[in-house]
Amino acid sequence: MAQEDVFKKLVSHCKEYGYVFPSSDIYDGLSAVYDYGQYGVELKNNIKKYWWDSMVLLHENIVGLDSAIFMHPTIWKASGHVDAFNDPLIDNRDSKKRYRADVLIEEHLAKIGEKIDKEIEKASARFGNAFDEKKFRETNQRVLGYQSKIDDLYARFSKAMNANDFQELRQIIIDNEIVCPVSGTRNWTEVRQFNLMFATEMGSTAEGASTIYLRPETAQGIFVNFLNVQKTGRMKLPFGIAQTGKAFRNEIVARQFIFRMREFEQMEMQYFVKPGSELEWFEYWKEIRINWFRALGFGDHNYRFHDHTKLAHYANAATDIEYKFPFGFKEVEGIHSRTDFDLKQHQQYSGKKMQYFDPEHGESYIPYVIETSIGVDRMFLHVISASYREEELEKEDGTSDTRVVMKLPPFLAPVKLAVMPLVKKDGLPEIAEKIIYDLKFNFNCQYDDKDSIGRRYRRQDAIGTPYCITIDHQTMEDETVTIRYRDSMLQERVPVKQLREIIEEKVSFKGPLRKLQDG
Numbered sequence: 001m002a003q004e005d006v007f008k009k010l011v012s013h014c015k016e017y018g019y020v021f022p023s024s025d026i027y028d029g030l031s032a033v034y035d036y037g038q039y040g041v042e043l044k045n046n047i048k049k050y051w052w053d054s055m056v057l058l059h060e061n062i063v064g065l066d067s068a069i070f071m072h073p074t075i076w077k078a079s080g081h082v083d084a085f086n087d088p089l090i091d092n093r094d095s096k097k098r099y100r101a102d103v104l105i106e107e108h109l110a111k112i113g114e115k116i117d118k119e120i121e122k123a124s125a126r127f128g129n130a131f132d133e134k135k136f137r138e139t140n141q142r143v144l145g146y147q148s149k150i151d152d153l154y155a156r157f158s159k160a161m162n163a164n165d166f167q168e169l170r171q172i173i174i175d176n177e178i179v180c181p182v183s184g185t186r187n188w189t190e191v192r193q194f195n196l197m198f199a200t201e202m203g204s205t206a207e208g209a210s211t212i213y214l215r216p217e218t219a220q221g222i223f224v225n226f227l228n229v230q231k232t233g234r235m236k237l238p239f240g241i242a243q244t245g246k247a248f249r250n251e252i253v254a255r256q257f258i259f260r261m262r263e264f265e266q267m268e269m270q271y272f273v274k275p276g277s278e279l280e281w282f283e284y285w286k287e288i289r290i291n292w293f294r295a296l297g298f299g300d301h302n303y304r305f306h307d308h309t310k311l312a313h314y315a316n317a318a319t320d321i322e323y324k325f326p327f328g329f330k331e332v333e334g335i336h337s338r339t340d341f342d343l344k345q346h347q348q349y350s351g352k353k354m355q356y357f358d359p360e361h362g363e364s365y366i367p368y369v370i371e372t373s374i375g376v377d378r379m380f381l382h383v384i385s386a387s388y389r390e391e392e393l394e395k396e397d398g399t400s401d402t403r404v405v406m407k408l409p410p411f412l413a414p415v416k417l418a419v420m421p422l423v424k425k426d427g428l429p430e431i432a433e434k435i436i437y438d439l440k441f442n443f444n445c446q447y448d449d450k451d452s453i454g455r456r457y458r459r460q461d462a463i464g465t466p467y468c469i470t471i472d473h474q475t476m477e478d479e480t481v482t483i484r485y486r487d488s489m490l491q492e493r494v495p496v497k498q499l500r501e502i503i504e505e506k507v508s509f510k511g512p513l514r515k516l517q518d519g
Helices: 003-016 038-057 073-079 101-130 133-139 141-162 166-175 219-224 226-232 278-294 341-350 376-387 428-439 453-463 473-478 496-507 510-518
Strands: 020-022 034-036 062-064 086-091 098-100 192-195 199-202 210-213 239-248 263-273 303-307 317-325 328-339 356-358 363-365 368-375 388-394 400-406 417-421 445-447 467-471 480-485 491-495
Touching (some): 038 062, 073 210, 073 341, 101 133, 141 166, 219 341, 263 376, 328 341, 376 388, 400 453, 428 445, 428 496, 467 496, 480 496
Parallel strands (some): 062 239, 417 445
Antiparallel strands (some): 086 192, 239 263, 263 368, 317 328, 388 400
16 A cells, blocks of 8 residues: 555544544634544653653753743844744745745655665565675665765755755756646746744733744743753753743644644753763764654664754754654654854843853853754654554454554553453443453553444554453453453453553553663
């Protein structure tokens, strides 16, 4: 099945099973805004807990913060967002669709890279164990040709982005015959800039109102509270401040479901370090963060680093961690060495010193900052994309059946276990309800007694419930139940009194966190 079709099915599945709904659905929705349903909000909260605990619990020198969405408007002038928070946009005259020019070029580069991958895949199948990929890349003329195209285009693209040369960006699109995905034509407008911040007014009267902005990122709330946290927490460098919260960007090119939205949630950590040590810490946090993703068990080969073509005005190093979505490798987290730009700017605009006094060296200076920034919604899409499966199962009569299953990591699953009486009589529902009562203080449990047991299993598979507990007549005799495992569909008989211990071991956050701590 084509990956585009898989993604469409995934989007449909999210709505059908209570994960994600279009916002204002009864009014035909609101573009690029979504609501999280009863299972979606649980998964989202579990993702945030996994991130928060991995930052704040596992690092004694990282603490939390929750800053306001509304902030003094001068903050956004100091940060550069008022003047420089823009996207280079281009329109196709035939389809009337608008695109980010840099994304069109990056996707074209990715397509050339896919041609190299296909050549390598064919050669690997032909030569088997004797295949030497490194030598093939260095000697195969077709691969070398593709790589040369990538290198030349990348150099040209990088130069144009760093120079903000919009005419050159458009010329790159024309020269490489990049077409509109909708119309298939190359009838492009000029490239223009568009500021992404939402503006609103604060004040009791129209005459006395002042323009403020919905924050486009959570980072600035951390920077302006740097000294508050440092002094009240008696923090010594290096130390970090972590925050989760909503941010807002007026994305013109919002697409690919919840991958790019106008209202979204971020998980950011700003790590303050001594000037001169920032690049070492940059490498340190690259390793820490990619291991956080790998611990989910979705395959190490599905992640990669992608260094930025254009460095932001505040950065001296930047990279993205990319995951292989059904629509290709895309960013799931950004890691940036922001230098001392933000604190220095806020010191200048506020007139307040933003310096740290180093007691060991008896000197004051503005710290440098390493940022790790991850979108909760994009991470959510990553998790469900990696977990969604359609499996062909062979039945006893020789026919086949398809089950749709969400193979979520158990500690992230919205519902940890479903408790099912085999029949709705003979005292079985009462036993099921007692088990639910005993376990609901530890786990998110669900009682399910509708339809046949097979249909109930399929429903829980589609939700992503890792464990199903079935109560039958034998339970009344020996106080044992059947536990059925989602991924393998295997079943085993276990004592009721051991259920809490068995489930706890499998769904606790302790396991993944220990894995991160132990490296």
